[in-house]
Amino acid sequence: MATYNEQLQKVWHEYEKELGYIPASLRDALKWGVEKGMIETPTPDPYDKLVEDMSRALREEYKTDRLGRRYRVNHAVRATKNGVQLTMWASMGNAPRLHMQKAFIQRREQIVGDCVQLATDVEVYNDINKEQEPIPMLFDFRDDVAERKTWDNSEAA
Template sequence: MASYNEQLQQVWHEYEKEKGYLPSTARDACMWGVERGMIAMPELDPFDELAKDMSRALREEYGTDRYGRRYRKNHAVRVTKGGVQYTMWAIMGNAPLDHMRKAFIQRRQQIVGDCVQLDTDVRVYNDLNPEQEPIQVPFDFSPDVEESRLMIEGEAA
């Protein structure tokens, strides 16, 4: 039996095929799949939905320090206890050092993982399209970070 993700992927592929492989939204594909009985509407736990909403709100809360720097107030660390993954949140100014260290390490690992996948995707695309000029994506973000930081500091001045 296919996993839930595999079922959703199958709906997406069949939707794309029927629609002529044009860019589309996941919502449109889901509506299409539900209408055809390919997937069912999920039964939602209200507390799970509230927790997702709270996590999104916490992720989006920013503060400004005394130097005018905008920063994320709340930071998450993923932990596994008894085989179940939890996301533990803490407020930056009150969080223990160990929590913040883990939060920053995990965020950096996410960025690295995204870069590795982007590099693979670009390389595969270029291999699939040898007649086109290859797309090149630089992965040294130092100039981008510095430029953005200077722009932010210039706006704060």
């Protein structure tokens, strides 16, 4: 039996094939898959929806410190307890140092993982399309971070 992810992937690839391999919205692909009987619409757990909404709200909460720096207030740490993966949240001003350290490390690991996958994707695309000029991808973000901080500071003024 196919996993849920495999079912979703199959819906996407079949829809893509029928559409002619052009960019498409996932909502349209899912509606198509439901109509074709390839996947059923899930019965939502209201707490899952509330958790998703609160998670988004907490990620989007920012404040500005006395020096004018805009910072994210709430930080999450993924942890496993008794075999169940949980996401534990804390507000920066009240969070224990260990929580914040883990949150920062996990966010950095996500960024590194995204960069590794992006590098691989660009390499594969460039290999598949050798007749075209390769798409370059640089991963030294020092100048980008400095420039963005300058933009953010100028917007706050």
